[in-house]
Amino acid sequence: MNKCKQIYGVDISKNVFDVVDSKEIHSQFKNDGKGFKAFHKALPADALVVMEATGYYHYRLAQFLYEKNVNVSVVNPLSVKRFIQMKLSKVKTDKSDAKAICEYATVNEVPPYTAKDKNQAECLQLIRLIDIYLKQTTALKNKLHGEKTLGKPSKTVYHSLNRSLKAVQKEIKILEDRLTEIVKEEQQKQLTLVKSIPGLGNKTAIMLIVLTYAAHQPHLLT
Structure with missing residues (x-):
């Protein structure tokens, strides 16, 4: 109550x-x-x-x-x-x-909302959008490969695909930078510890921290 x-x-x-x-x-x-x-x-x-x-x-x-x-x-x-x-x-x-x-x-007892929830929710939004852009990147790379196989019959199409790929990759970089910024601000100590695990890069460490937190905050996952 x-x-x-x-x-x-x-x-x-x-x-x-x-x-x-x-x-x-x-x-x-x-x-x-x-x-x-x-x-x-x-x-x-x-x-x-x-x-x-x-x-x-x-x-x-x-x-x-x-x-x-x-x-x-x-x-x-x-x-x-x-x-x-x-x-x-x-x-x-x-x-x-x-x-x-x-x-x-x-x-029922309900959890109090905090500003931290907002930051973690933003992290999840960033991850979801990064995932969408990564799928677009894969699709564009596959299409570029197909165009190369055809011998670049249309330079306009080939250059358009290249521009689109670079634009999506730029957006991914912006989102990843923001994700890093939030995690460092909120959980720098935990990030340092996770990154100390051999073979675990910065991006993977950040994803792991965000998703681990979200698993204990189910209201953020929807």
Whole structure:
């Protein structure tokens, strides 16, 4: 059980976020700066705001409230889904989702959101995008190899592929640099220890640290 008197379940979508509190009062706000401020203004001092990890959408609101010293928790959507299934609820609306999140937090201990969560979540986003770019790199290299096999019948196509490959590789470098920056800032000591393992490079060490942390913070994985 959570000690806060008023619990607010939040369901976030692209344009709005729905809120249902412990008294089952429903309200809706725009998913932007003005909406965040309006929601914050309506919160009592002892409020606990709980939301699911929903990719980009929840980060902005969670961080905004955290910086305003509001008690915030970001929970694993799978845990809430299982909770709903146990209640045998078949109604699926934003309002019902917000209510379910509120009820979930009422009967379960929920983890406090911290700025560190935000950094680790960014790390996971970076890794996912790097993975996408690496797949694009492989595809472009294979296509270039195919063009070479054909004897470069179209210089325009060949040069376009080369430019695209260099552009993707540049983006990967930018993302990897940011990933390194975050890990060094948060866990330099651990990074040094992991890198001391023979045969383990800097990139692999960083990936290992981020994914190990995420395994213990399941709400960040979704």
